[in-house]
Amino acid sequence: MKTYLRMLQYVKPYLARIIIALCVMVCTAGLTAASFYVIKPVMDKIFANSDKVEALKYIRLLPIAVIVIYAMKGIFTYIQGYLINWIGNKIIWDMRNTLYRHITNLSMRFFNNQKMGVLISRITNDVTLMQGAVANVLGNLIGSVLNIIGLVSLLFYLDWFLALLAIIVFPIAVLPIIQFGKKMKAAARGTQEKMGDITAVLNESFNGIRIVKAFGMEEYERKRFNSDLQRFFDYTMRGVRASSMSSPMMETIGAIGIAAIIFVAGSAVVKGTLTAGTFFAFIAAITGLYPQVKKLNDMNNVIQQALSAAERVFEILDTKPAINDIPGAKEYPEFKNNITFDNIKFAYNPGENVLKGINLEIKKGQVFAVVGPSGSGKSTTADLLARFYDPHEGEIKIDGTDIRHIKQEALRRLIGIVTQETILFNDTIKANIAYGHDDINESKVIEAAKAANAHEFIIKQPEAYQTMIGDRGVRLSGGQRQRIAIARAIFKNPPILILDEATSSLDSESEILVQEAINNLMKNRTTFVIAHRLSTVRNADKIVVIDGGLIVEEGRHEDLLAKNGIYTKLYNLQFKLHE
Numbered sequence: 374m375k376t377y378l379r380m381l382q383y384v385k386p387y388l389a390r391i392i393i394a395l396c397v398m399v400c401t402a403g404l405t406a407a408s409f410y411v412i413k414p415v416m417d418k419i420f421a422n423s424d425k426v427e428a429l430k431y432i433r434l435l436p437i438a439v440i441v442i443y444a445m446k447g448i449f450t451y452i453q454g455y456l457i458n459w460i461g462n463k464i465i466w467d468m469r470n471t472l473y474r475h476i477t478n479l480s481m482r483f484f485n486n487q488k489m490g491v492l493i494s495r496i497t498n499d500v501t502l503m504q505g506a507v508a509n510v511l512g513n514l515i516g517s518v519l520n521i522i523g524l525v526s527l528l529f530y531l532d533w534f535l536a537l538l539a540i541i542v543f544p545i546a547v548l549p550i551i552q553f554g555k556k557m558k559a560a561a562r563g564t565q566e567k568m569g570d571i572t573a574v575l576n577e578s579f580n581g582i583r584i585v586k587a588f589g590m591e592e593y594e595r596k597r598f599n600s601d602l603q604r605f606f607d608y609t610m611r612g613v614r615a616s617s618m619s620s621p622m623m624e625t626i627g628a629i630g631i632a633a634i635i636f637v638a639g640s641a642v643v644k645g646t647l648t649a650g651t652f653f654a655f656i657a658a659i660t661g662l663y664p665q666v667k668k669l670n671d672m673n674n675v676i677q678q679a680l681s682a683a684e685r686v687f688e689i690l691d692t693k694p695a696i697n698d699i700p701g702a703k704e705y706p707e708f709k710n711n712i713t714f715d716n717i718k719f720a721y722n723p724g725e726n727v728l729k730g731i732n733l734e735i736k737k738g739q740v741f742a743v744v745g746p747s748g749s750g751k752s753t754t755a756d757l758l759a760r761f762y763d764p765h766e767g768e769i770k771i772d773g774t775d776i777r778h779i780k781q782e783a784l785r786r787l788i789g790i791v792t793q794e795t796i797l798f799n800d801t802i803k804a805n806i807a808y809g810h811d812d813i814n815e816s817k818v819i820e821a822a823k824a825a826n827a828h829e830f831i832i833k834q835p836e837a838y839q840t841m842i843g844d845r846g847v848r849l850s851g852g853q854r855q856r857i858a859i860a861r862a863i864f865k866n867p868p869i870l871i872l873d874e875a876t877s878s879l880d881s882e883s884e885i886l887v888q889e890a891i892n893n894l895m896k897n898r899t900t901f902v903i904a905h906r907l908s909t910v911r912n913a914d915k916i917v918v919i920d921g922g923l924i925v926e927e928g929r930h931e932d933l934l935a936k937n938g939i940y941t942k943l944y945n946l947q948f949k950l951h952e
Contacts, residue, residue: 376683377676380503383464394456395515397449402519404446406527409658411439413531416650453516465504472496472686480695481761485721490573495689498568502682514672517665524662531655532647535638539659563608564678566685570601612678634659696763696781704783708868708899710772711736712758718766719753727753728764729922735899735915737868742902742910744943745919751903754919755871758901759788789867791894795854797846802831803838805846806860817864825860825890827853859890870895873903916940 384391415435473496528536578594638655641647717731727750735741743751756762757769760776768775776784797805806821807813818838822828830853834840846854862870872891904910911930918926918933918940926938933940 376680376687379687380679380683383467384460386467387460387463390456390460394453394460397453397456398516398519401446401449401453401516402523404442404449405520405661406523406658407442408439408446409524409661410527410531410654411435411442412657413648413650413654416648416653461504465500468503468686469496469500472500472689475690475692478694479692481756482695482721483692488570488573490575491570492689494568494572495686498572499682499686503679503686514669514676517668517672520665521662524658524665527658528655528662531651531658532638535634535655538637539634539662564605564612567601567605567608571598571605574598574601696760698780699777702778702780705771705774705779705787708737708771708787712869712899712901713770713773714754714757714767715770716767717754717757717764717769719750719757719762719764726765727922728757731767731919731922731924733917733924733927735901737899738897739914740895740900740902740910740912742904742913742916743919744904744910744916744940746939746943749919750922751919752873755790755873755901755903758869759790759871760784787867788869788871789862789865789894789898790871790873791855791858791862791891792873795846795851795858797842797849797854797857799841799844801836801839801841802834802857805842805857806838806864808861809865818860821860821864822857824863824893825856826893827856827860827890830856856890859894863894868898870898870900871903872900918943 476492476496525536525540528539574594574597578598635656638647638652642649642652712735714731714733717728718726719728720726731750731754733741743754745751753762757764758776760769760781763777768777770776771779771784771787798808802822803813803815803818806818815838819828822831822838831838831840840848842848842857846857849857872895902910902913910916913930916928916930916933917924918938920939926933926936926940928936934944
């Protein structure tokens, strides 16, 4: 119930429309009861009427009444259906936006611990299932309850004793709804979890299709997909069994009640204590009543699936961002002097420090390089500067201000990032270069592309800057993608630049073009370089060597070579061994 009430909080903005919908539902329920009641005067005033003149009068009036009742009912049913579906779809629109906004606000640590396919499944499949619950509650459930109230009122109006007899069966009919609802909820949670796994497998295999084919792993991926699909099928069939069993039970219980009414009411008609019109109207109302109760059971199955989905969605919404703007966090107008790391310690997993006490200073305008063996913590320092994570101990300061006291948006406006893994979007080249800017100045886009050595290959594309580059830029080469990423950073024009192994995955020819683009990008900027290829940092103003989470050497290229330490070993591995 708590989960359901939380779901219904999303209804509040649309209360005015809901009130209108409820009024329409009341009218529809009243007209439904009237459509059954009209059977009584048809039988008593026409077929069983000995006064032929009066019978003829009712023959003229009652057909008109039937047409009016059903026409009005049709109009109200349409209005009800439209309003409910509008509200239901609008609520789901809100929920998807809320969920997506919340997920994108979460920290990198959250994404590191999640399968992307599972998150996609939450936004798509789970929220879609929630839509069924919202629409059913607002429409079918309330409508059915109002119809039941209307029909029960009609039954008591026609004959209170028979009405009491009829509703005795109701408590028995509710039992299957409760019992099978529990089974449906358990099955629904299983199917939703498996759907998340299926989406994750699809996401991984499609994104890695080149590797899948290169290693001949198509059959392995098919088996992995089939395994998750089989589990999804098993959970689905559990739900189907519960749903399929509930309907026959409801119908059997309803048939017992109707049979009892026919026996008692039929006997009363034979004895003359009940008119035929009342009998037929009562039977018609009772046959209209039990389907409404059965509909409650069907809707309960949908609602249980939705509750299971809602619990999974709310698990995400209840996850708090690890990185937050503290109260009073400020905008940062301009970078003036330096960046400092003061005794920085950090661990991805408790007790396993990646950085064990890093102290460094980057002066404005300086090219500052961090090198070291794989896994030494180089990229982690860059992630901390961009505040993708917060250190467990120590402070990172810009001009003496702890970056935790700067708004995240303001901090990241100061920083441009070019990484080894180039992330581009399935959009035009122009949109990718101007990413993050609503007002795209085309001349500035071209200027940025030229500075990134990208303009020449761009204008050779089918539609030049308007060319769609495909998912993750698949229609471009690695060097072209990297130059687009550099053009994006140049267009942003940040005072601080992070280059995280930006040329490590390129061939020699592409590296030359990219390195020229990087040199253009670095002009008049403070640059924080993470590098495996030491050729990219020979001219750095300062190089620090990190090993095991500690700074073990620092200085310029020539100074570090003279020390004959770790830097020299890394240099020899990359250059001396290839001579």
